[in-house]
Amino acid sequence: MSDDALGNMLAQMENAEPYADVDAGVFERLKHPERTLKVSLPVERDDGTVEIFEGFRCQFDSARGPFKGGIRYHPTVSMDEVTALAGWMTWKTALVDLPYGGAKGGVACNPKELSDCETEKLTRRYTEGVRRMIGPDMDVPAPDMNTGAREMAWMMDTYSMYGGRVIPDVVTGKPIEVGGTAGRVEATGRGVTITTRRMFEYLGEDLDGATVAVQGFGNVGSVTARLLSSMGANVVAVSDVSGGVHDADGLDVMAIERHVSETGSIAGYTDADGYDDADAITNGDLLRLDVDALIPAAIENVITEDVAEDLRASVVVEAANGPTTFAADGILRERDIPVVPDILANAGGVIVSYLEWVQNSQQYSWDLEQVNDDLETKLARAFDEMLDAYTARDTPDLRTAAYVVALERVGKAHEMRGLFP
Known part of the structure; x- marks a missing residue:
């Protein structure tokens, strides 16, 4: 089995299949992302030259809710990498029982070679490139490797400009001043x-x-x-x-x-x-x-x-x-x-991202203690459910047990929704 990220993710799924109560046809569907997008991003550099960057977004599964996943800036970003990460995000959100699916995106670039101005241009151009497939009820990006609150503010602003109104819940991991939540950075x-x-x-x-x-x-x-x-x-x-x-x-x-x-x-x-x-x-x-x-x-x-x-x-x-x-x-x-x-x-990030998204939709902010308490409660429950599966299913390791919980939740959602058309 290949040791690349996508090969690893698929192998982990297949390792858990014998222990999970998932229909074979549904399981086959779970191995394939719903859609992927590759975009070309022309950016004017500070010296006046124009460089074309490649950006990606993979939406892996939405059976349980809107897609959710970060945006990373790194030279090694590729479609296979974001597909694997979108798959992992699908199992992660299911394991901690959030009403989300999984997605991931990124741009192949070296952020250390970009000025702040160039990074902003790249971020806004990427947002324009993927904006037709993201949205508060469709796909909610977040920070990942080499991105943070600053980039999320630029993404929110760009998306909001096209929408003609402030739309804070299009992304999470934002600065608190524009709809972020206490506790998200940590x-x-x-x-x-x-x-x-x-x-x-x-x-x-x-x-x-x-x-x-x-x-x-x-x-x-x-x-x-x-x-x-x-x-x-x-x-x-x-x-x-x-x-x-x-x-x-x-x-x-x-x-x-x-x-x-x-x-x-x-x-x-x-x-x-x-x-x-x-x-x-x-x-x-x-x-x-x-x-x-x-x-x-x-x-x-x-x-x-x-x-x-x-x-x-x-x-x-x-x-x-x-x-x-x-x-x-x-x-x-x-x-x-x-x-x-x-x-x-590492599911703490997406749990608090979910809490930020909920606060944005309610237009009401929670304090740090409430956020951290909810984070701990959700992680503790997921940890116990993993241990229960490890014992009850006699899985070979904790990873397999975690996948059993996640695969069954996503698989059940697919079975209940059926196959369209």
């Missing part, structure tokens, strides 16, 4: 923290003093590291694309965040004045550390077969989408290393 990292704590409770282990390594120190990884540290966990290693730092006695996560804020990356942290005495470490070595919890929070396919053979963590919590290849998953299963799957572990 939502995915908070969700990873909640599922990590729940997993330790399930295993009968104490999170206080547990050693943790986090690969990826962007929004998700940094928030996760900070929150776990505040709960007493001992974060001993973190990394980003520039490399990582390791200290067996524990890192000062807040100091690393300050360094990254000042310099743009973890690089140079070990030599900076005023910071703790940490050693440099590669991303590959971080994945092989002897820790209680490994949290991959960067990109897809970082835990390969070779890494899985050497991995020494007691548990893996997938903060990134698709960080473990299908072959590596089998090795971890054989080695009895439990994995909290991505479709649960």
Whole structure:
């Protein structure tokens, strides 16, 4: 089976099929996206030249509600990648029981090579390119890799200009000033923290003093590291694309965040004045550390077969989408290393996006405590339902159990709605 993202997603589905009560014909439908779109995006650069970028949007399944999924800016964005991510989003929203389907979009670009002005032009051009297939009751985009509240504000404004009125619920992850919600920025990292704590409770282990390594120190990884540290966990290693730092006695996560804020990356942290005495470490070595919890929070396919053979963590919590290849998953299963799957572990973002969407439709804002309480309630229920499926269906691992819950919910929706025409 291919180790690309789409191959991984389809293999995970097929692995769960024998345990799920889904009609064979419906299951075949679930493997195919409803529609995909590729758009050409001409953008005038600051020097006056025009560059053509490629943008994509995949709408995977809408049986349970409007499509939902982020927009990412990265050089590797492709149709196959967004299709896989849209599929994962479908199973994620079903697992945490949100009235959504799954979608994903992106633009193949290097955001580090774009000025703020060029990024705004690209975002508005992409919004115009996909605007006929998005909308508050049709498809609701959100931030993803290298996009954030700023880009969502531009998307909302562009869509609203075409609509002739303010339409805040066309996207989520917006700034609070234009309809965003408290807690959205930290939502995915908070969700990873909640599922990590729940997993330790399930295993009968104490999170206080547990050693943790986090690969990826962007929004998700940094928030996760900070929150776990505040709960007493001992974060001993973190990394980003520039490399990582390791200290067996524990890192000062807040100091690393300050360094990254000042310099743009973890690089140079070990030599900076005023910071703790940490050693440099590669991303590959971080994945092989002897820790209680490994949290991959960067990109897809970082835990390969070779890494899985050497991995020494007691548990893996997938903060990134698709960080473990299908072959590596089998090795971890054989080695009895439990994995909290991505479709649960990083679902905090889409849960709070849903809460933002609901607030926009009601034109009423909730406070941070209410948002965080609802996030924890929904994640805790989904975690328990995954464990119930793991026990009742005798599935080989937690990922398969999570897929069973999700596939049955989406499959049931298709069966109830029937086939048109």
